[in-house]
Amino acid sequence: MSRTDPKQSDTAAQLDRLVAQASAAGLWERAWPVLWRGLGVVLAFLAVSWLGxxxxxxxxxxxxxxxxxxxxxxxxxxxxxxxxxxDRRAALARIRAI
Structure with missing residues (x-):
């Protein structure tokens, strides 16, 4: 019978959470500049509208x-x-860089 070590499974779960967080942070870093430009267009429209x-x-x-x-x-x-x-490899590289 083979039992999995609870510490090992906790470590793997923690690593999976860190990888998911690193992946989400990388996505946000790439999305934010695009969203900022979109916000700029919306603000320009509002300025034109508010000025009448x-x-x-x-x-x-x-x-x-x-x-x-x-x-x-x-x-x-x-x-x-x-x-x-x-991907997981890029997220792990991001974690490793910290």
Whole structure:
């Protein structure tokens, strides 16, 4: 009969948690700059709106402006689609670097 050592299984579980946290931290570090640019586009839209600049435009140009801001937001946030969590090897390398 083979029994697993409780200390060994606890260590493995702790390592798995550390790997998951390192992977999530790496994902956040890659996502944050993209999210920041998206926030910039949203803030620019809000600034234009709060200044009332839409009120001076004809309806057609308001729609054009709205579509332009929406397209800019989609273009800026598009790299988020390609982001993936780091694999176990990269997460372990990140832990090792600490």
């Amino acid at each position: 600049l839409w009120l001076d435009l004809p309806a057609t140009w308001r729609i054009v402006g709205l579509v332009a801001f929406a397209a800019a937001l989609v273009a800026v946030l598009a790299p988020l689609v390609r982001l993936r969590r780091a």
